[in-house]
Amino acid sequence: MGLSLPTILPEELQRLPSPQLVIFRDRLLSNLDSMLKLAKSPARLRPHCKTHKMHRIIRLWVERGVLKHKAATIAECEMCASAGATDVLYAYNPVGPNIDRLVALAGAYPQCRFRATTDHERPLRQLSAAAAAAGVTIGVMLDVNVGMDRTGMTPETPGAAALYDLVRQLPGLEPSGFQVYDGHQRQGDLMQRRVAVAEQWPRVLKLRAEAEALGSTVPAFACGGTPTFPCYASMSDPAIETCPGTSVLSDSGYGNAFPDLPFAPAAALVTRVVSRPAPNRMTLDLGNKAVAADPPKGARVLIPELPDAVQDIHSEEHLVLVTAEAEKYQPGDVLLAIPVHVCPTSALYDRAVIIDGGRIVDFWEVTSRNRRIVF
Template sequence: MHPAYTLSDAATVFSPALVFFPELIRQNIARVTEMAGGPARLRPHVKTHKTIEIAKMLLDAGVTKHKCATIAEAEMLASAGAPDVLIAYPLVGPNIERAGALIRKFPGTRFSALIDDPDMTRALSSAIKAAGLEIGVVLDLDVGQHRTGIAIGDGALSLYELAGSLPGLRPEGFQLYDGHNNQPDRAEREKAVREFIQPVLELRAKAEGKGIPVPRLVCGGTPSFPVYAAITDVPGIECSPGTFVLHDAGYGPKYADLAGITPAAVLVTRVVSRPTANRVTLDLGNKAVAADPVLEKRVTLLDFPEYKTVGHNEEHLIVETAGASAYKPGDVVYALPGHICPTVALHNHVLIADGGKVVGRWDVASRVRVLTV
């Protein structure tokens, strides 16, 4: 277990608790900035941490471009002073009007949003024009995940042309999110990127040939980040990892090319029961740690004897281990979440530790869907 994780005042910490380590966060930011070749090539996603404090840490490190998924996250970033925010999610329904309110409230922030549908693009233009405003639009290209986006081809070019012709919209580039490209072997991730990057560049050239600028390519997430960071001959690449600020047990051992990035968020849990000779039950239920990974990968218990997770309920994590006799109710155990992003969203606030002690608390400000806009 990393020596920074042990808390000398753990006896006073309510459990389950999520603890952030700012010094490790700063080190992760510095490492990713180095890998990217400078802060100008980064557009990190706020979804992992959802805190104004880490947003400010990134700004202090020279990162001026940011990415988010919700209006609340965009508002939090703008309130932190972020000058450039991409809402990397389709705006539909009332969120279109909310985007206009956001632009009006934070004139010092340049906002943009994704598009992948003609009718949605027209609706966005209509609302933004009626409000007398302007918003950037980034064409969301489906490069293989088939979650959102439009296929690379004539339809994508036509949609980008449409955006360039509509009032209130400012074409600002393409998004290439390849969340499916998460193979442990870097060579496989590089191969996958090579297969779709050339058609993307051809599409870019066609758009620019029609006089429509494509100044940026917003690329990837954390697994494919090292691949895009190494591409230096394509102008306008913005690497878009998010998990790196806190990292987790899901990515930690999986990607050798993310070496130097350290988990900076730890769960403090306690033994609440010893129901059988080989079982230990902890207060780390699925209301405190994300349950989207498979059962055996939801949590990694630290400095704990070899174990098997056999149950996970709302308030209980049940493990079986031959070393169960070493534990009694009340004992503190440290754990890494398997997926940090949705784990953070389960907590209203996080504890802040430095020098082996809890020194403060941060609100997880944008875990909610609405702040003021």
């Protein structure tokens, strides 16, 4: 898909303060529909809400029959449940006070099944004790490390199947399957990604067989992210749940890296020129506090109007561009920028302005941008 943006009517654009997150509703809905088409059915989709963190977007999913969701924080879990999700995976190993927070959340939303991941016996037993004491049941997925080496147990780790089997033996817990996240698979060519997934999959199936031999069931695999979404979506194992996240809003990072993905940027940042310190320099109000700073300096946004501008200085409140086109701009002029990484960008704003047909039509709260809502 292209990396252009829809038009915002000039009079509407001038109303918006900057910096400001905007979402193009038609693009968003198109991305949701494309995700559903790729997954083939709502039951095969467990989208990750960390990209947008918005109650209103969860509601759009629920209206489309997508009731299973994936989250990275307790606040995101709470947001999903409050928006009507009936099955939420806390794709994080709960430790410390977050164990009690998750258990309390399960008690407050009995209509929603909560799951968590595990890769170690100690917090698993603590989760069991807390859940049993509260009279709730928490589903547990084994966090399976297929090469990213961030969390989890490899399929060959001694005791991996036994740890998963322990789940069915502990009170307050139930076996829910495996999380298989492969964020390291970022090959630009789709066929290369398919081959990489196919190579790692027999290891996962072998671990499932080992767990089943011990007496446990492995009802689901929560698989991959956005880059490997089409790989898992094309596989026939009925236990597979696809877990894309970034594709909901998309961004220029994924748009450039994975041109095969059928998603277009649905989010952008409104920014203004605040200074012209030299003939070939222009400074925008799009500092590190307005756009994700985890991409390398100099490559944190794409400005469609100035695609070749050099992003020279990026400090807390300023982004300095070096471009021969600078003379065309004066302080107060407005531009749109596409984040390279939209997920941490959305968390920098308390609300998004919704654009439809070039006009401002709504304002959506970024519900779970903070670490706590109620629980």
